[in-house]
Each structure stands twice: as C-alpha cells, then as structure tokens.
Amino acid sequence: MLFRKKRHNIEPDLTKEDMEELVTENIQFAERYSNEGNVSGMEMSLEIVLKYSQKIGKNFDSHIINKIKLKGYELGEKNLREMALKYEKEGKVQEARNAINLANIYGNEAKLLKYII
Numbered sequence: 001m002l003f004r005k006k007r008h009n010i011e012p013d014l015t016k017e018d019m020e021e022l023v024t025e026n027i028q029f030a031e032r033y034s035n036e037g038n039v040s041g042m043e044m045s046l047e048i049v050l051k052y053s054q055k056i057g058k059n060f061d062s063h064i065i066n067k068i069k070l071k072g073y074e075l076g077e078k079n080l081r082e083m084a085l086k087y088e089k090e091g092k093v094q095e096a097r098n099a100i101n102l103a104n105i106y107g108n109e110a111k112l113l114k115y116i117i
Helices: 016-036 039-055 062-089 093-116
Strands: none
Touching (some): 016 039, 016 062, 039 062, 062 093
16 A cells, blocks of 8 residues: 655745735846846746736736846846856866856747747
C-alpha cells in the first residue's frame, strides 16, 4: 500500500487587503527590475502579481504586463551582451558564452513580445 504525504499549506493566510498590497508592491518591483534589465527579478515579481491578482479577482491588462516584459528583456539582453564582452576581455570564455546564450534567449523573447504588442 502506498501512502502519500499530505502537502501542508506553506503559504500564510492572507487577507484580500494583504493580497492587494502584494500585487501593488510587486507590479512596482517588476517595473523597477524591468528598467534595470533584471529579468529574473522582473519575472519573479510578475509571477506574484499574476498569482495574487487571480486570487482577488483583479484582471491585469496583458498589454501592461507585456510592455514591462519587453523593456526588461531588451535591457537584459543589452546588459548581458556588455557582460559577455567584459568576460571575453578577461579571458573568461565559458562565462562569455553563457552570457551570450542568455542574451540570445532574452532577445528572442523581446522579438516575440514585439509581435504581441
């Protein structure tokens, strides 16, 4: 006989007001991270925004989310290409390749978003 472990709800009980505050704060974080080209921070913040906005029944205009993502991916690509050049000058070949690969992914995401917007 197989027994399954019960999943415990790790997520704290949040009020609707708490969730609204989380959504508001994280949309601001996402915009800030996007303006810095910090794609991972932007994506994490947007994930929280989407998760909690659904729970409180708040719909976000996908156009707004896509504009935030577009800027983040474009700046992220630019930052990574600059980093790759720096790594190449320092002789860090593998780090430069990794930065270029990630920059290419961000560039492709940006291209896709341009078609959507």
